Amino acid sequence: MNIIKSSRLIIRAGLLTDTNFILALLNQPSFYQYIADKGIYTQNQAAEYIQTAFIDAHEKQGFGPYIVTLRDGTPIGMAGLFKRDYLQVPDIGYAFLAQFTGNGYASEACESLMTLMSNRFGVLAAITTKDNCASQQVLHKLTFTKQCELTVSQDRKPVWLYIKEL
Numbered sequence: 579m580n581i582i583k584s585s586r587l588i589i590r591a592g593l594l595t596d597t598n599f600i601l602a603l604l605n606q607p608s609f610y611q612y613i614a615d616k617g618i619y620t621q622n623q624a625a626e627y628i629q630t631a632f633i634d635a636h637e638k639q640g641f642g643p644y645i646v647t648l649r650d651g652t653p654i655g656m657a658g659l660f661k662r663d664y665l666q667v668p669d670i671g672y673a674f675l676a677q678f679t680g681n682g683y684a685s686e687a688c689e690s691l692m693t694l695m696s697n698r699f700g701v702l703a704a705i706t707t708k709d710n711c712a713s714q715q716v717l718h719k720l721t722f723t724k725q726c727e728l729t730v731s732q733d734r735k736p737v738w739l740y741i742k743e744l
Contacts, residue, residue, distance in 0.1 A: 592632030597624035599653040654678040657687040696744040704740040
């Protein structure tokens, strides 16, 4: 997919050369707390994750996550659409390195993605843990509406489901 540019960001395809960034992103405490321990601890595991979660997802579904960078190319996070077995519509999700949170980057990246995908999907979902106030603020800013509480697996805390019509 072509690169998406916003006022401060570049949103691009994930590349196998992004392994160091993915290792840092997926192994920070906030990722474990609010998303999950993906079990990605080595360069090889990170490369496999990029191949399946980024590259293969786009080839099979026509959507998936993207790498979010500053305009100078510095990777700061990921954002994209995800297919969840328990949802009937794609889920928009995002994660950023801790030092780049609180600057509006998640909102900016998601707005760009929603604009790009508005002709493909009429509705998007989003989920967040009940204690992730920062993510809830992003979804509120993006005008998602909280729908209900879900328990998506036995070992996970309940999450809030949000919906937005595009």
